[in-house]
Amino acid sequence: MxxxxxxxxxxxxxxxxxxxxxxxxxxxxxxxxxxxxxxxxxxxSPVEMLRRHPLEATGVSFVTGIVAGRVIRSLFSPKRQPAAVETTQARPQTFQANQPSPIAVAAGAIGAELLHTAKDLAITWLKSQVESKKRKG
Missing domain, CATH: 1.20.5 (Single alpha-helices involved in coiled-coils or other helix-helix interfaces)
Incomplete structure (x- = not known):
């Protein structure tokens, strides 16, 4: 068995x-x-991409900021009307300061912030390059 x-x-x-x-x-x-x-x-990861390609990332953010600023400005800026010529009556000259709209102020602040960010990225990248060369040499 x-x-x-x-x-x-x-x-x-x-x-x-x-x-x-x-x-x-x-x-x-x-x-x-x-x-x-x-x-x-x-x-x-975005951090790794920035670390490997700092110049490209800075360029992309800079161009994106410029394009975004222009798009926002074109969307929200007041439309300009052609000046009508008045021949019958002359109006007295008054000086009125053109007050920017709140959106224009915000768009300008965003553009300035993007430029500061690009500058900070460039400085950080330069520091890392200098430090890496110091370590090698």
Missing amino acids: TTANDPIKSIQSRIDELEQTISDRGEQIKARTRQLKEDLQEEL
Whole structure:
């Protein structure tokens, strides 16, 4: 009777080995997937992108600020009407200061802030370049 059970035991032991192998491989795949996810998140993080491409990031933010300022200014600036020529009656000259609209003031403040940010990014990048050259030399 022991000879009849031997093939069944060997098959069962082989099944157990295969289940263990599958389980181990599954854990390896999960670990690799987690590592790949972490590597991708680190590689594509905004901080890492700024660190690797500081000049490009500064240029993009500068151009974006200029374009955004012009778009905002064109959307919210008062429309200018052509001056009508009055020949019958002359109006007295009065000086009225053109008061900028609150939106124009805000757009100017945003533009100034973007320029300050670009300047700060450039200075930070220069400092890091100088420090890295000091460490190498």
